[in-house]
Amino acid sequence: MARLETSAESPVPVRVVAIRLGEWIARLGEIWVDGQIAQLTRRPGVATQFLTLRDPDANISLNVTCPRGVLPDSVTEGTRVVLRARPDFYLERGSLSLRALEVRQVGLGELLARLEALKRLLAAEGLFAYERKRALPFLPRTIGLITGRASAAERDVVENARRRLPGARFRLENVAMQGSNAVTEVVDALRRLDRDPEVDVIVIARGGGSVEDLLPFSNETLVRAVSDAFTPVVSAIGHETDTPLLDLVADLAASTPTDAAKRIVPDIADELREVAQLRVRARARIRARVERETELMAGLPERLTRTIRGRLDRESDEVGGARDRLRRRLGALLDADRADLAHVRARVRALSPQATLDRGYAIVRREDGHVVRTPAEATGPLRVRVAGGDFDAVAVAAGRVAGDERADDA
CATH class of the missing domain: 3.40.50.261 (Succinyl-CoA synthetase domains)
Structure with missing residues (x-):
């Protein structure tokens, strides 16, 4: 079907539009439609019956004309039907409707399926x-x-x-x-x-x-x-x-x-009863708890005394044991230190000048305190220290001393 060419300067008449719509709708041919009867008009002696077919899922409906004998008597408003129809466009009123050729009531079994x-x-x-x-x-x-x-x-x-x-x-x-x-x-x-x-x-x-x-x-x-x-x-x-x-x-x-x-x-009455029961149970629980705590408090001083006494006894035993261990440890350390000190003293004594003097040696000093190391240094008054104490001495000639020493050696 050719498209209408129109404009504001060359519009087409209403009849042309209506005719073209009618021709296009007529091309649909016969169709099967499912819907629910919303309104139904039955007029005795009238060859055509009118009804409104509504979509069950949307607010959309179409008018339907039914020739006598097409619509079953059992069909009423609200009935679900399937009908075979041909769309009709009325040029004079510009309205669309369906002309039913066959109407079938949807059975209960089909609805349930x-x-x-x-x-x-x-x-x-x-x-x-x-x-x-x-x-x-x-x-x-x-x-x-x-x-x-x-x-x-x-x-x-x-x-x-x-x-x-x-x-x-x-x-x-x-x-x-x-x-x-x-x-x-x-x-x-x-x-x-x-x-x-x-x-x-x-x-x-x-x-x-x-x-x-x-x-x-x-x-x-x-x-x-x-x-x-x-x-x-x-x-x-x-x-x-x-x-x-x-x-x-x-x-x-x-x-x-x-x-x-x-x-x-x-139910407010049930809720109030439950609240009352909860209150009674709560009071009983609190009373039982208070009684248990009271019994526990009654024996608390005696249990506390026993606990403290036992704790003190254990602590006292632990302190006594620690004291004994400490004493033994200190005694051992002192003994070890005494032994070390004796060893040190012995080494010091062995290395001291007194030990040398005890072996028969003497220390000779001059009057100025200088220790005499050679015979030439032995001049003037001398002070001699031996193991038993000090005494004064006078130096003699070196040769004499040497001769005497040789005579003595001979």
């Missing part, structure tokens, strides 16, 4: 992993509650929570909990509550219903929105036997709305 396939896909991505679960706050400041307006689920959650914790604060988001708008409204409410910094936990609650009624809570868009939320989410959908995919992705799956109320807030 789709849910099982979606469950396997999301599990493989890790959306149901235990490690992703977040702990609920012990005492939430504000509880976000997503539920139907004036529903039994809202009453069960609010009344039971306030019975356990009077004054519990709620921020309510009343939305459609079944039908074609349920997923979009629940997801929008979840995101609003998740952005509120005062909301510490979010509860999605609804009473029981058929598998078709609970389908919105197994919707992929809702499951991923819960997985992406920063605030812990509690699923309280249906009865205990109902297990939508929301239960698997939520941080806590409550069996019923009443069970959810019991899980999100503590």
Whole structure:
């Protein structure tokens, strides 16, 4: 199909644009479409029936015209269908619709098979992993509650929570909990509550219903929105036997709305009883400890006296032993030093002049104190020292002395 060449100076008429759009849409031919019936108009005696087909995962819908006999009587609003249709573009109104040629209601078995396939896909991505679960706050400041307006689920959650914790604060988001708008409204409410910094936990609650009624809570868009939320989410959908995919992705799956109320807030009466029991146990522990310490203190002086006496005895024995060892050591050192001193004294005495004198030698000094070493130095009065003392002497002629010495030698 050739492209239209247009400009501000040479625009094309509306009819040309509409015709070209209709030609392009007509080229799609017949297609199979999956969706949920949001609105259905049946008029007796009218050959054409009108309905609105909505995407289950997005806020998008298309008008559909059905010739008589194409739409099964069992189809109602909210029914999931698959239809074979041809797109039609109405030139006069510039609107797009689908002209249904065949409509098939999606059976329960097929719905369950789709849910099982979606469950396997999301599990493989890790959306149901235990490690992703977040702990609920012990005492939430504000509880976000997503539920139907004036529903039994809202009453069960609010009344039971306030019975356990009077004054519990709620921020309510009343939305459609079944039908074609349920997923979009629940997801929008979840995101609003998740952005509120005062909301510490979010509860999605609804009473029981058929598998078709609970389908919105197994919707992929809702499951991923819960997985992406920063605030812990509690699923309280249906009865205990109902297990939508929301239960698997939520941080806590409550069996019923009443069970959810019991899980999100503590029971103040139970807490007070537990505090009282803890107080009693604490007092008993303290009393027992004081009694044990009192008994220990009663015998402390005697034990302390025995301990000190024993310590003193041990220290005294150690001091006595050290004193004896020190005395023996000092005695040994003194004996060794005495022996060394005697040896030194003997060596000194052997080397002293007195020892020489004792062997018969004498020291001769002149009057000026000079020691006489040669006969020529022996002049004038002399002083002679021998072993027994000193005496005076007078030197005689050197020759005489020498002759006498020779005569004596002869």
